[in-house]
Amino acid sequence: MNLLIEIAAFAFAIGVLVVVHEYGHYGVARLCGVKVLRFSIGFGKPIVQWVGKESGTEWTISALPLGGYVKMLDERDPGQRIAERDLPFAFNRQNVAKRIAIVAAGPIANFLLAIVLFAVVFATGVVEPTATLATPPAGSVAARAGFEGGETILAIGDEHGSVIEPVRSWSDLRWKLLDAAFDHRRILMRAREKDGVYDFPVDLSQVSERDVDEDFASMLGFDEGGALSVAAVEAGSAAQRAGLAAGDTLRGVDGRRIDGAQTFIDYVKSHAGRPITLQVERGASAAGPLLDLTITPQAQRDPQTGGEIGRIGAALATKVTTVEVRYGPVESVVRGVRRTWDIAVYSVRMFGRMLTGEASIKNLSGPVTIADYAGKSAQLGWAAFLSFLSLVSISLGVLNLLPIPVLDGGHLLYYLVEAATGKTVSERWQLLLQRAGLVCIVALSAIALFNDLARLIHF
Template sequence: MTFLTAVLAFAVAIGVLVVVHEYGHYSVARLCGVKVLRFSIGFGKPLASWRSKSGTEWSIAPLPLGGYVKMLDERESDEPIDPADLPYAFNRKSVARRFAIVAAGPIANFLLAIVLFSGLYVTGVREPIAELGVPAAGTVAARAGFGGGETVVALRDTDAGTEQTVRSWSELRWKLIDAALAHRPIVLRATMGNRTFDYPVDLSHVAANDVDDNLLDQLGFVPGGAKAIVAGVEAGTPAAEAGLREGDELVGIDGRKVVDVNDFVAQVQAHPGQTLTLAVRRDGQVYSMPVVAKPTSIDVGGVQKTVGRIGAALGGQMPMVDVRYDPIEAVTLGVRRTWDISAFSVRMFGKMIVGEASLKNLSGPVTIADYAGKSASLGLASFVSFLALISISLGVLNLLPIPILDGGHLLYYSVEAVTGKAVPERWQVVFQRAGIVCILVLSAIALFNDLARLLHS
């Protein structure tokens, strides 16, 4: 991935999301009879602009991290408004219409996510199957009875009998994170060979602070199935001396089957200084090769640890599956996926606010640009999926009850609908300043997390 790819992917992602969000505000404002003065993509002095027949000025500005729709409003006008235009002012509309106009932006982001997910499900996506690797001893997966090589095909809550099909690793990952965040005990149905097993998995004791990108590793649920293929051999190393070659498949070690590439690496690392007997498949034949796992000191969380290494670079592609749905099922799943991710995001935000989840989960523009570039380099399907996730995040963020955001205005209108009186202007000014402080603090934390990830990458 190049820097240019990341920048272009980020620009496309932000451009699409901003246009969709602001067009949601614009379209509902027009439906509610509000005059729209300007539709701007980006902030600052316009680089280009044009005026439509409706009188709206459409502009593109140099700062691309957002946009806005400026509507006719007596409270924001520096000059007297033509009496003929007063019926079209935003502030003259009913609470219900103002609520609808403001809510339309986040709703447009959710609708975009539904469309994107549904499109992916209809056209089909190629994903790794939900095959498990060997779990670390003592982890939740190990205690549940998994040994590696099982393929998870379904999940259900222990208390409720509703079973959810698991078609791919991404589905399994998402369902496990969701269950862990809710502290729900579940049952995983998995196959191995021609046999099917049920594994009770207790997630009730998972700490909220542990619910992050590394959660599945901590629980012992690691992807498996990738064959241990030799991608290269370093000269003068035990692997070279044993006669390993590029393209060899490592199928066994000390008489036991190698489940996947991670299993092989773990076995070698666990036996520093020992001679291991490898079963190597080459040109359809299996050969036995003794190799010494050379003791090597590595840093693990600031602690020096001695592990075994043989000097072979390994690579392997996980088994893949084409996941495809009919249109009705695709839309249903698109709605459900958007809802699930939205609810998960809200819960995570709530737990971060009360200190039950780490603020390290916040990401800023640098991380988003990095992910945009990586997803774009993996193909259109990955980029579309990334775009849907960011669209949901933007929708959820804007619905937070922070005065400067859409959610803050919706809170004002809710109070007005209940009390029959608008929130006093002086209080709105105070709340807006507080909202700006909140946004600045969140932005600073996100930027700090971005820089920390860059320094440790």
């Protein structure tokens, strides 16, 4: 069933993104007076096709649905025989400004789609975890700022506190942290504790771009906090022998407060073969006394480091408080624009870091990973799926704007050179660059597919 959901969600996502991208090219080409011969969703043999009565464009849905194209009237295509009366409508006869507009319209359409989808999510509202922190690891950026765990972030501003922006949810906190980390800024975080509201100076000026990845917040010590509960206990495990049961809430370990899964897991790992005492809350009421359970984590070999770590045999779940995040129509659009811009800039920077070796090429994902996330987001609800669709749409727009021949960005590069010099790039150079660009695309696709397989079979 999950596989069917993944396939259906992936097909729908790719279909929407391709239609929007290619219709951007198509719509602007028509506005610029260019005749469009074919609008195809997919490649290969057409399955369904029809011809528009007014435009004369052939619309097709083809057998291989991974992409699409718009074929325009163009004298450079040796397969086209163009009548004299149709020459003014050929793409190559248009001025350079129109050609730039037509080529750029596809990626721009992807960005506009992302803005609209984000705006819909923001306007209709989505339930998200609050920005409550877990206990940060010693020595982390969060710990050096003075956070101890349990604080709820209310706002983030500049280091002087003169510009303060509210933080409404955990994802909102992550994006604001990402923005500050990329710019290596010192910021002020306003947080609510049990006894009041305080400001915490956070220094992100020394954060390396190598550290700014999908798990960057955790690396800085900002983990999602909440009550840690036991989801399941393995039969015959140390947890079961000690009396730990599913539904128990973990409040402390050896007298230390527990408010985050990673902190607790790290503590258990470091106590292989040594007894630890858990303070456990059992039952629906939190008013009763806590139970003390002594557990000796079983020692086992860590497959990553080869060292010895502790394990108690319990699956954990974090009970987080949530909040509904909703904005007005105008603010939703503004936030949609900002979120789209932030993700696009992050994507470009990440790709640049991969080229310079500052980030791993393992960050590249292919169709298998995209299908997996499409299925998972679809099962989480429409808001998660629309957010996923927005993210992939932005990625598609950014990818197509890269100055690689064969992609839209490569053609834009030719036309920008023509606009600056007044001369077109020679056909010989275009042919050489297209071959080089094709090699780049094949290499990137191969790496992405390899990463997909590596994630799938865990090697």
